[in-house]
Amino acid sequence: MNKVIDAVQSDAGVQQALETALQQEFKEEWKDIAPLLSVRELNKFYAPGKGCGDINFDLYPGEVLGIVGESGSGKSTLLSCLSARLTPDSGNVIYNSERFGEMDLYACEESMRRVLMRSEWGIVHQHARDGLRMNVSAGANIGERLMAVGERHYGDIRAKAEEWLTAVEIDTGRIDDRPSQFSGGMQQRLQIARNLVTHPKLIFMDEPTGGLDVSVQAKLLDLLRNLVSRLGLSVIIVTHDLAVARLLAHRLMVMRRGQVVETGLTDQVLDDPQHPYTQLLVSSILQN
Amino acid sequence: MTANQLMIDVSGVEKAFTLHNQGGASFGVLDNASLQVQAGECVVLHGQSGAGKSTFLKALYANYSVDGGEIRLRDGEQMVEITSALPRRIIALRRQTLGYVSQFLRVIPRVPTLEVVMQPLLDLGVDAAICEAKAKDLLQRLNVPERLWSLAPGTFSGGEQQRVNIARGFIVDYPILLLDEPTASLDATNRRVVVELIREAKARGAAVVGIFHDEDVREAVADRLVDIKAI
Numbered sequence: 001m002n003k004v005i006d007a008v009q010s011d012a013g014v015q016q017a018l019e020t021a022l023q024q025e026f027k028e029e030w031k032d033i034a035p036l037l038s039v040r041e042l043n044k045f046y047a048p049g050k051g052c053g054d055i056n057f058d059l060y061p062g063e064v065l066g067i068v069g070e071s072g073s074g075k076s077t078l079l080s081c082l083s084a085r086l087t088p089d090s091g092n093v094i095y096n097s098e099r100f101g102e103m104d105l106y107a108c109e110e111s112m113r114r115v116l117m118r119s120e121w122g123i124v125h126q127h128a129r130d131g132l133r134m135n136v137s138a139g140a141n142i143g144e145r146l147m148a149v150g151e152r153h154y155g156d157i158r159a160k161a162e163e164w165l166t167a168v169e170i171d172t173g174r175i176d177d178r179p180s181q182f183s184g185g186m187q188q189r190l191q192i193a194r195n196l197v198t199h200p201k202l203i204f205m206d207e208p209t210g211g212l213d214v215s216v217q218a219k220l221l222d223l224l225r226n227l228v229s230r231l232g233l234s235v236i237i238v239t240h241d242l243a244v245a246r247l248l249a250h251r252l253m254v255m256r257r258g259q260v261v262e263t264g265l266t267d268q269v270l271d272d273p274q275h276p277y278t279q280l281l282v283s284s285i286l287q288n
Numbered sequence: 289m290t291a292n293q294l295m296i297d298v299s300g301v302e303k304a305f306t307l308h309n310q311g312g313a314s315f316g317v318l319d320n321a322s323l324q325v326q327a328g329e330c331v332v333l334h335g336q337s338g339a340g341k342s343t344f345l346k347a348l349y350a351n352y353s354v355d356g357g358e359i360r361l362r363d364g365e366q367m368v369e370i371t372s373a374l375p376r377r378i379i380a381l382r383r384q385t386l387g388y389v390s391q392f393l394r395v396i397p398r399v400p401t402l403e404v405v406m407q408p409l410l411d412l413g414v415d416a417a418i419c420e421a422k423a424k425d426l427l428q429r430l431n432v433p434e435r436l437w438s439l440a441p442g443t444f445s446g447g448e449q450q451r452v453n454i455a456r457g458f459i460v461d462y463p464i465l466l467l468d469e470p471t472a473s474l475d476a477t478n479r480r481v482v483v484e485l486i487r488e489a490k491a492r493g494a495a496v497v498g499i500f501h502d503e504d505v506r507e508a509v510a511d512r513l514v515d516i517k518a519i
Contacts, residue, residue, distance in 0.1 A: 060376050062376075063375075063376055215398075218396060218397040218398045219398060221396050222396045222398065222399050225396065229411055246394075247396055250375060250376065250379050251375040251376075264353070264375060265350060265375040265378055265379070267351050268350060268351060268352065268353055271346070271351055271352065272346075272351065272352040272353055274306075274353065275308075276308035276309060279307065279308050279309055280308075280309050283309065
């Protein structure tokens with residue numbers, strides 16, 4: 001777009017052309033885009049009231065969906081069902097795959113789900129040790145995922161690992177160190193680099209800033225926000241921290257006792273909550 | 289953008305608040321509110337504190353939901369009805385069309401001022417060098433000292449934060465601008481800068497709806513004063 005502007009700036013007569021171009025681009029954007037993920041009538045209960053039920057939503061490319069609610073509200077259960085790690089009791093999760101086309105996650109081959117998990121998807125766990133291999137080097141943690149999608153050239157792998165360490169603000173001099181030698185914040189950033197190296201379309205995050213102290217949280221949030229907008233990622237993020245949800249999520253689902261009680265644009269849900277539970281949740285935040 | 293083009297079309301908007309955790313108390317704020325604003329026009333809302341000016345403005349930004357009525361905003365050739373639009377439609381609208389400046393700065397802690405100001409323009413895919421030049425120009429005009437640009441605004445004074453927020457709000461040439469007391473704690477010099485920015489926005493065809501407590505700002509920018517009770 002900038003090139004267009006530069007090119008036509010000298011010629012006032014081309015102003016019309018520029019406006020037409022702008023409008024065309026605008027229309028392109030609003031062509032009907034298919035959802036990346038569609039969830040229909042999803043249910044998973046361990047016991048009555050424990051789990052999640054009646055879940056329905058569409059996630060579009062580039063959207064960041066926040067799932068908020070108190071501990072035990074079913075957020076993490078839902079995230080596991082959405083990311084092919086926990087088979088639901090009933091319902092469908094339809095994913096629009098680059099590689100396989102439209103696919104029903106729990107009606108397809110296990111092998112297809114595994115391919116997704118290491119290529120088009122990323123999962124950022126609350127505890128970095130659940131998403132990293134703690135006893136191999138940082139570089140190998142990133143490289144492993146590349147090798148899983150068929151990359152074989154050692155030099156290329158190492159170069160990409162360095163590139164991604166830089167992207168998550170880890171000194172490339174630490175490439176041969178093990179994650180166990182990293183601070184909590186660095187481990188979390190390494191986990192993010194490991195996920196992003198295969199250029200996933202969809203990232204699942206479970207309390208990504210959960211175990212970190214406040215000063216590290218802010219930096220990680222800024223990093224995540226920038227990466228998400230720069231790479232056009234779709235994200236489903238589970239958090240009980242409404243401030244994190246406000247900064248990262250485009251829209252929210254508020255869960256209570258396994259049900260979605262309110263859903264909508266993030267700032268609308270937080271600033272003008274309608275459901276009694278959301279009102280309670282929002283009014284319970286300490287103001288500074 | 290052509291003159292006399294309808295940019296904002298609000299009809300019959302109703303809004304009440306129900307506080308479920310405080311005995312279910314309910315009070316109506318907007319009752320059948322309607323307003324039309326053309327390109328290049330600045331409408332200033334007035335009325336007593338608590339009359340619903342801010343609520344109305346927040347409804348225009350889709351920050352508050354409404355109980356009835358329609359709010360149509362122009363996005364290029366289309367009018368988008370925002371009370372029923374999908375979240376992603378509203379986010380796209382806010383990114384390129386709909387700007388909102390409040391008196392409070394709400395950003396990720398520890399992000400430097402210059403980046404805070406550049407961000408909305410960067411998100412539109414504009415080249416970083418252009419964003420940076422424009423951000424610097426706005427910060428300079430709003431008298432934010434250069435030595436503060438590389439610092440995060442968290443520790444700034446109220447007035448400084450407010451000016452950073454204004455710079456951020458004006459970095460994109462939004463066709464529709466909503467201003468919720470952006471001049472609340474500014475001195476006369478900086479109020480004049482904001483007045484200039486608003487006039488420039490009007491001159492390029494933006495529709496502006498604002499709330500201003502200072503009479504001088506109101507006088508300087510308003511094409512129409514609208515009593516919130518009367519709309």
